[in-house]
Amino acid sequence: MEFRKLGRSGLKISEITYGNWLTHGSQVENDVATQCVRAALDAGISTFDTADVYANGAAEAVLGEALKGERRESLEVFTKVYWPVGPRGKNDVGLSRKHILEGIDNSLERLGMDYVDLYQAHRYDHETPLEETISAFADVVAAGKALYIGVSEWTADQIRAGQALAQQAGFRLISNQPQYSALYRVIEGQVVPTSRELGLSQIVFSPVAQGVLTGKYLPGQQPPEGSRATDTKGGAQMISRWMRDDVLAAVQELKPVAADLGLSMAALAVAWVLQNDNVAAAIIGASRPEQVAENVKASGLRLPAEVMTKIDELLGDVVATDPALTAANAPKVRPA
Incomplete structure (x- = not known):
């Protein structure tokens, strides 16, 4: 496992980070979730990402239990706040001072x-x-309840405004957590250059495009039983944008590229996002421990320039690049 600095800070994190979105507390039984966390630790992963909204708090609880007994100083644990949680009352959502501190x-x-x-x-x-919002985060840091502050799916302009206020408040934003993969590159035009300028790194989620870049979904065929595309708890909705025959056919063309490198399709996809020097970590999820071991093979890999070019050519115009998609991911009003 290799480690990278997070933004313009002194914090180092594992470049493969274990996340439990759509798994712990919902899709995966608790004992299997614990096995996945143990597999991550055994593979050298020290960084774990979760959020209060994942399974309405259950994912945080499962992760905490799975990490119990580990030396806290040897771990980097991330969580998030914004989406509705708990009984979903009028103040159980958003970035108000009340909701952040609670x-x-x-x-x-x-x-x-x-x-x-x-x-x-x-x-x-x-x-x-x-x-x-920034004042409340400053108080969270001052109280020692969080060591650093980051954002997720903010636009370049929002990051710039937030960083200016954060510095006035005596801290810095050090990270952004966007969706990023060989299929979804919307951060490259504006968010990444702004983040480089202001000292933020990307901690990217869905580097395998919710499983599409594994190549297991075939054009013209029904998705495999038990796969995310058949999950009615939320997985199918998240992956639906990629379940088009033109996308799935293009992804199949990547199989010889991965084979030539001795990699699985998943490891190739994770290695691809790690080639971006503004990416501090790629978040992987798992429903089985062996998936962790496979994805970790991407750590430390440097893909040749001709491979990166070949991937661009094979994926062609199925790649999403519109910077406006970042703003579209944030509701204009708080979700109820």
Whole structure:
């Protein structure tokens, strides 16, 4: 396992990070989830990403239990705040001062920890003044409940405004967590250049495009039983944008590329995002421990320039690049 610095900070994290979105507390039984976390630790992963909204808090609790007994100083644990949680009351959502300060306490209780290493704004809150949000995050840091602050799926302009206020408040934003993969490159035009300038790294989710880049979904055929594309708890909805025959056919063309490198399709996809020097980590999920071991093979790989060019050629115009898609991922009003 290799490690990278997170933004313009002194924090180092494992470049393969284990995340439990759509798995712990929902798709995966708790004992299997614990096995996956143990597999991650055995593979050298020290960084774990979760959020209060995942399975309405259950994912944080499962992760905390799975990490119990580990040396806390040897781990980097991340969580997030924004989406509706708990009974989903009018203030159980967003980035108001009330929700942030209550949210961090609830997350720490579920995790069974005194602090998280990184606390992230899970989306931009258009209903709360940015000054209020940043002030609340400053108080979370001052209280020692989070060591660093990051954001997720913020636009370049939102990152710039947030960083200016954060510095006035005595801290820095050090990370952004966007969707990023060989199929979904919308951050490259604006978010990445702005992040480089302002000292933020990307912690990217869905590097395998919700499983599409594994090549297991074939054009013109029904998805395999038990796969994410058949999951009615949310997985099928998340993956639907890629379940087009033109996308699936293009992905099949990557199989010889992966084979020539001695990699699985999943490892190739994870290695691809790690070629971007503004990416500090790729978040992987798993429903089986062996998936962790396979994805970790991407750590430390440097893909030749001709391979990167070949991937671009094979995927062609099925790649999403429109920067406007980042703003589209944040609701204009808080979800109920």
